[in-house]
Amino acid sequence: MTARVTAVSSDPTYSFGKPNRARVTLLAGLGVEDDVHAGQTIKHQFRMTYEPQSPNLRQVHLMHEELFDELAAKGYAVAPGELGENVTTRGIDLLGLPTGALLHLGEEAIVEVTGLRNPCSKINTFRPGLLGEMFAIDAATGDFTFKSGIMGVVRQGGRVRPGDAVGVDLPAGPHRPLERV
Template sequence: MGIVTAVSRNGTYAFTKPNRDAITLLDGLGVEGDVHAGVTVKHRFHMRKDPTRPNLRQVHLIHEELFEEVREAGFSVTAGQLGENVTTRGLDLLGLPTGALLRLGGEAVVEVTGLRNPCAQIDGLQKGLLKRMVERDGDGAPRPLTGVMSVVRAGGVVRPGDPIVIELPDRPHHPLRIV
């Protein structure tokens, strides 16, 4: 079991998202009051490609442990600065299979849809940080470290300190890919 350490949302397009005392997840839409909430894609890049595509990026979750890893390399990153809505601790988000359900607090449930791709805006936060957001696997293929994307399956309020419980989908499990 993991824990929510911070929640963030922003009603306007900006790379970072201010931390909040709580956020409300809306079934099938995303974070109430967040610019990325909606049934269809809201990410500017994806909207230019096809604005009718389903929004698989309603809620962005990132593991707080990543901030500690990059801090060792001389960077300073805090919750919300990479645009995530939910910052977690104690979960291997990147190791989850597609379709895993995360119960956040008492009511909210999100379904993991895939990995978040790191974008060039990360270097706008701190020069050189983007390079730290990708690692290479044993075959040399890139593996993004910037968290996972999800859709809301059950709405509810999420606050720092809320527990996170994982429900894995039936096998066979499918590894996460960039959405």
Template sequence: MGGVVSAVSSNGVYSFTKPNRESITLLEGLEGLGVEGDVHAGVTVKHRSRVARDPSQPNLRQVHLIHEELFEEVRGAGFEVAAGQLGENVTTRGLDLLSLPVGTLLRLGDEAVVEVTGLRNPCPQIDNFQDGLLKQVVGRNADGSLRLRGGIMSVVVRGGAVRPGDPVKVELPDGPHVPLEIV
């Protein structure tokens, strides 16, 4: 099971969108750091709302990944979204990120490895980007349960460069698989 990196993005300042890059470098540190030069890199949480609640929380949101297929789905509802515009660092193709269990390892290219920690909780800023888009990313399943499609979050296990065209290899965790929840 695997896919491919279709784009990589980072931003050194707080902004909803992140510009695409030719490559990004993941930094591992003792507890992972994130994307070199990205405002969300660090051992402790960097998202403003989470910092306001408790700045000492571990940063389980170091690297944000989104499946490119989401952009095609929302295009069908009249929205134009491109890689990096929802704040993700890594855009993938051919991989059902949302179905992966907690603890899955994703090998990005030749060196970098991230561990999946959970789902991204899409925020109202998505509607500031394009009015009505939040309803496309957050919805309900047939059974009434919440459906979050804004990508997944991860921490860096092994650093390295990641580029568009790099393969993404999936290593599922041993034991019972724990479904993703919001982190």
């Protein structure tokens, strides 16, 4: 199965979800054109209050559509864009990628993976109890992983549409696992 983009979403204003679009344009060094989180410095509402000049490592939010299948099996109806992601994918283990992996989206765009998205407490307002499903706990080690997608920065701009292929270039090893950004 070839990894694909299944949906693209953006919103120029702060809101929980983002409406789906026919296409989005990624801008090198900035993020998704006309999206509230685009910019060279951090645009996360809470973090802007205490670290406004920090580099924006969260220009693009990507989420695996397989998570929606998992959630549906547990009784939660979630559609692409509803958790605030910009790019929804299928057929690629986003959470298993190392820091620095390059994602080729469509014909031109390249996004460098910077880390895991930490789930927002507003998820429970969207669907009560859903926040608890955004974590996976390793029974052997007690470690937990965020399941609410990954973040990245745009290294090369381009248009991205549903149906576009997703390719991966891994960085030279040893690989660093994703951490929250």
